[in-house]
Amino acid sequence: MLVVENLHKSFVTAQGHLAVLRGIDLTLEAGVSLALMGESGSGKSTLLHLLAGLERADSGRILVEGVALADRREADLARWRREGIGLVFQQYNLISSLDVAANLAFQARLAGRYDPAWVTHLAERLGLQALLTRYPEQLSGGQQQRVAIGRALASRPPLLLADEPTGSLDEASSEAVLALLLQLVGELGCSLLMVTHSERLAARLDRRLVLHHGRVAAVSE
Amino acid sequence: MRLCLLALLSHWRRHPLQGASILTGLWLATALWTGVQALNSQARADYARASAVLATPAQAQVLPRQGQYLAQADYVTLRRAGWAVTPLLEGRLRLPGEAGGTLQVIGIEPLSLPAGSQVAGQPGEGVDLLAFIGKPGQAWIAPDTRQRLGLPLGETMPLSEGLQLPPLVEQAQLAPGVVVVDIAQAQALLQVPEQMSRLLLAGTAEPTLPAELADRLRVQPAEGADDLQRLTDSFHLNLTALGLLAFIVGLFIVHAAIGLALEQRRALLRTLRACGVGLATLLAALTLELGLFAVLSGVLGVASGYLIASLLLADVSASLRGLYGAEVAGQLSLPAIWWLAGVAISLLGALLAGLSSLVRAARLPLLALAQPQAWRQAQSRWLRGQALLALGLLVLAAICWGLGDSLVSAFVLMASLLLAAALLLPALLDGALALLARRCRGPLSEWFIADSRQQLPALSLALMALLLALAASVGVGSMTQGFRLTFSGWLDQRLAADLYVSAPNTTQTQLVMDALAAQPGVEALLPNWTLDTRLQGWPVQLQGIVDDPHYREGWPLLEQQADAWAQLAAGQGVMLSEQLARRLNLRLGERLTLPAPSGEQALPVVALYADYGNPKGQALVAADWLRRAWPEATLGSLAVHLAPSRGEAVQAWLEAAYADAGVRVIDQAGLKAWSNQVFERTFAATAALNSLTLGVAGIALFISLLTLGHSRLGQLAPLWALGLGRRQLAGLSLGQTLLLAGLTVLLAMPLGVLLAYCLVAVVNVQAFGWRLPLYIFPGQLLNLAALGLCSSLLAASGPLWQLARRQPADLLRTFAHER
Structure with a gap:
């Protein structure tokens, strides 16, 4: 479903040209979950952003169902983010002006795939039924993360990209949130690419890929 | 610390x-x-x-009964009779050259100044008498006036006809546009030998004039507050x-x-x-x-x-x-x-x-x-408090409307209305957005309204500023435009004669009148007899007119009794200017008591008329009646109605025949042009201040949006990540600003009209004494609405430009820094 070939990305910084990704190759089949690991600055988040169409690569290719992401115009990239993926950020990035119910349904409605029954089911599974009329700032970190996961899954995306979704949660909460995430991904049958520092969490996913200084250091099943 | x-x-x-x-x-x-x-x-x-040009302990003054001047011999007679009077001669002097300008000449006699007098802010005793009254004498002038007119210091200045101004000496405390000289110098400069304007009496007593002078002079009692200060207070x-x-x-x-x-x-x-x-x-x-x-x-x-x-x-x-x-x-x-x-x-x-x-x-x-939502919710408690305060202000405005009868209460009314509207604005906008939210069906429209409501606390003050500035612009603009329309129509009616002639004194005017009567093409000559007096402390000009159809046809009346003109002509009625009627609190049919020298005269008020721009009160009476009651009334001007196409010829003849006699002629068009020019300049400062206020409001909105713009990026970045394009986001952001500004502009329009009504019906009446009809100019409202929206658009364009130019990486960074 997703193929990455020889992907390069660098940034201009005050210190000069900084190469963050130096030729990444990766394949992710439908329904498979992949943990993306590596030390800070190894390029995990940059790779995730490139896959999400939030940034453009310097060279190399990202093929989605055989179509290169780099060839797409900005409007098509926006559609890709809207319809092709679900994004979960470490800092949740909920919309502060909308309540939980509206946040949950937002992307699904944007993508034209709003299914009230599925969203209700998600809210139940994520334990958000009692919080639907609250605003993001009135929720705890764990609750906000669950809303972010629900929002990402509400549009039934074929690919879920998660950037340290449990990074700001304690260990027990992390376990619980990940378990829920994996169950829901399983129910949907979508692929999952998750950036994490945690070996323990990574162990629960199908595969793992370790980055080191912008290169693939290890791949394991 | x-x-x-x-x-x-x-x-x-x-x-x-x-x-x-x-x-x-x-x-x-x-x-x-x-x-x-x-x-x-x-x-x-x-x-x-x-x-302070001449501040003396004098209160009362001796004035000529007829004409502008009294004879110097009468002054001498009074001094010999032991009267502590000091003479004053006043007049205007035209300076040579095309752009010469005029100066007010005041001639004083320092030797007779009462003890404790001050001249130009200096004690009279300190005047260097020899230098001032000797040869070549001195002409005192304020430094700013001298600099403005470019006059040389310490040198005599040649004027026309061999006259010359004594060497100029600067006096810092002297009034602008004034030159003070010895009275003998003033008589020469103004070409009125042995003449004086008035005599100032020391003390407050009003002694009886000697019998031989009583038919030529009269004693005017002490006045109250300073006229200029009083008249200009409202301005x-x-x-x-x-x-x-x-x-x-x-x-x-x-x-x-x-x-x-x-x-x-x-x-x-x-x-x-x-x-x-x-x-x-x-x-x-x-x-x-x-x-x-x-x-x-x-x-x-x-x-x-x-x-x-x-x-x-x-x-x-x-x-x-x-x-x-x-x-x-x-x-x-x-x-x-x-x-x-x-x-x-x-x-x-x-x-x-x-x-x-x-x-x-x-x-x-x-x-x-x-917590932006907490801020919004805390704000909603504030909104309730604000709304209550606004209701209190509206009650205050209603009280001022019903009971107020002063300029201060008129301004309290306007300030209460404006402040109440401004305080209510956030609540009204929030309510309007809540109504719109109920009609929203799509995710973007829901976000659009919810996010607009979230922005409201940060933008409400700028929007209040925009509301106030726009409403003030509509109000002041409607009032000025309406006044222009009314004034212009009124001028067209009032200035119906072809030529207006003024002469220095009654004798001269009568000579001109007789000569004009013999000129071909002169259809009517309307002499204008005048007398300045005071009624209840206000300066009032009594104007005596003859019975003529031109008045009946052309003089616009606001209110009148049946046969008003006939009653006036018969000396059985008086017409009052609107502002005088208000000051004296007189209505149609009530009697006005006039302090004639022969005893009080009471006449019924038969009509009221508009007299825009005149700070003095004016009363119209029959010329014959005025001359009988006040023999000292003067004839200083004439209105001349001519046969078609005779205007230029008669004007040229008048100017040629009487140029040296101080006779001035002005045609209707010239007078209208001059009046309109005065009108335009009168409102120029108001219009400029108004525009500046609107500019400040625009800056307020711009700065608020710019300040908000940076933190807004944090709100917009998740939407971009969820699949909205930057252009779409920029469009939505612009739409939000325009929606809030548009609703504010919509509310500003009726508020502005209400303000205009308060200005023409309450403030003008209290400030100037005249009431104007309320005009609404749809074009002007549309212009201002467009200006309000354009300034909002301009204010929003900065943050939007930033957003549209942001690289995706910048938006990504907001996740890290702004959340």
């Missing part, structure tokens, strides 16, 4: 725009307030100088009101910026408190920080205020000259005290604008994170 202050100040390095907005707000508020105050105080200082109150409005609008900017800065510095305040900084130290540091802004803005504000005042001074001088005949110097002075006052007003403004933020800082639950 130092560390705490440094930590607080570090915020402005990251948010220079916010700092600039506080500075700009205080700077503009101080500048406009200082500018208006500078104009007012300059004018008032000049009135004081005018009244200055108008300026002050506009200055105050601009000041308040400027403070709105400051309030918005300080509030936002506090919201963004919650985390910093929390950290400082956590590090052991006491609340008192923190509040002191915040106050000190505000003080630094205020001092800097105050100094900038005073400098800019003086610049604004110096730019507007010419228009204000023209207004005062046109409306009240008051002379105001063309130069501003900048005493040191003004710098201090400017900084003080800036400090006061900063304190007013920042007080609520300081109170909130003291009460902040410091462990809570920045």
Whole structure:
């Protein structure tokens, strides 16, 4: 479903040209979950952003169902983010002006795939039924993360990209949130690419890929 | 304390725009307030100088019964009879050259000045008599007048016909546009030998004139308050009101910026408190920080205020000259005290604008994170409080409307209305958005409205400023335009004669009248007899007119009894100008008592007419009746109706025949053009101040949006990540600004019309004595609405341009920094 070939990305910084990704190759089949690991600055988040169409690569290719992401115009990239993926950020990035119910349904409605029954089911599974009329700032970190996961899954995306979704949660909460995430991904049958520092969490996913200084250091099943 | 202050100040390095907005707000508020105050105080200082040209213990004065002058011989007779009188001769002197201008000449006789008199602010005893009355004498002049006219100091100045002005000597306290000379010099300059204008009587007593003089002279009793001060009070109150409005609008900017800065510095305040900084130290540091802004803005504000005042001074001088005949110097002075006052007003403004933020800082639950929704919800409690306050203000406005009968109550009415509307605005906008939210069906439209409501607390003050400025523009614009329309129509009716002739005295005017009667093509000659008197302390001009169909057909009346003109012609009625009727509280049918020398005369009021732009009250009576009751009434002007196409010829003949006799002729078109020019200049300063206020409101909105723009990026970034394009986001953002500004503009229009109604029906009546019809100009409303929307669009364009130009990577970074 997703193929990455020889992907390069660098940034201009005050210190000069900084190469963050130096030729990444990766394949992710439908329904498979992949943990993306590596030390800070190894390029995990940059790779995730490139896959999400939030940034453009310097060279190399990202093929989605055989179509290169780099060839797409900005409007098509926006559609890709809207319809092709679900994004979960470490800092949740909920919309502060909308309540939980509206946040949950937002992307699904944007993508034209709003299914009230599925969203209700998600809210139940994520334990958000009692919080639907609250605003993001009135929720705890764990609750906000669950809303972010629900929002990402509400549009039934074929690919879920998660950037340290449990990074700001304690260990027990992390376990619980990940378990829920994996169950829901399983129910949907979508692929999952998750950036994490945690070996323990990574162990629960199908595969793992370790980055080191912008290169693939290890791949394991 | 130092560390705490440094930590607080570090915020402005990251948010220079916010700092600039506080500075700009205080700077503009101080500048406009200082500018208006500078104009007012300059004018008032000049009135004081005018009244101090010759300040004597004299109260009553001796005036000629007929004509402009009394004979010097009569003065001598009075002095010999032991009367402590001192003479005065006044007149205007035209300076040579095309752009010469005129000076008011005042001739005094320093030897007879009563003890304790002051001349040009100096004790009369201190006058160097030999230099002043000897040869070549002295001509005292104010430094600003001398500089304005470019006259040489210490040298005699040749005038026309072999005359010359004595060497000019500067007197700092002298009124602008005035030159004081010895009375003998004045008689020569004004070409009225052995003549005097009036005699000032020492003391308050009103002695009886000797019988041989009583038929030529009369004693006028002491007057009350200074006329100029009294007449111009309303004009200055108008300026002050506009200055105050601009000041308040400027403070709105400051309030918005300080509030936002506090919201963004919650985390910093929390950290400082956590590090052991006491609340008192923190509040002191915040106050000190505000003080630094205020001092800097105050100094900038005073400098800019003086610049604004110096730019507007010419228009204000023209207004005062046109409306009240008051002379105001063309130069501003900048005493040191003004710098201090400017900084003080800036400090006061900063304190007013920042007080609520300081109170909130003291009460902040410091462990809570920045919560826009909590801010919005806290704001809704404020909104309820504001709405209650607004209702209270509306009640106050209703009380002023029903019971008020002074200019102050009229301004309280307007201020209450404006403030109530401004306070209600956020609640009304929130309500309108809530209504719209119910109709939203799509996710984007729901977000659009919800996000607009979330932005409202940060933008409400700027929107209030926009509402006030637009409403003031609509109000003042409608009033000015309506006045222009009314004035123009009124002029067309009132100035129906083809030529207007004025001559120096009654004899001369009668000679001209007789000569004109023999001219071919002269259809009617309407002599205008006048007499100046006082009624209930107000200066009033009685005008005696002859019975002529031109008056009946052309003189516009506001209210009249049946046969009003016939009653007037028969000497059985009087017509009053609208402002005089209001001042004397007289209505149609009531009797006006006039203090004629032969005894009081009472006439019924048979009609009221408009007399726009005249600070004096005016009463129309039959010419014959006036001359019988007041033999000293003078004939100074004539209105001449001519056969078609005879205008130029008769004018040319008059000018050729009487050029040297001081006869002035002006045709209808010239007089109308001059009147319209006076009108335009009269409102030029008001219009300029109004535009400046609108500009300040535009800046308020611009700064608020720009300040908000940076934090908005954090709100917009998730939407972009969820699949909205940057252009789409920019469009939505623009739509939000336009929606809020559009709703504000919609509310500003009826408020402006209400304001216009208050101006024409309440303020004008109290200030000038005349009521104008209310005109609504749809084109003007549309123009202002478009201007309001365009300024909002312009204000929104900066942040939008930033958003549209942002690289995706910048938006990504907002996840890390702004969330």
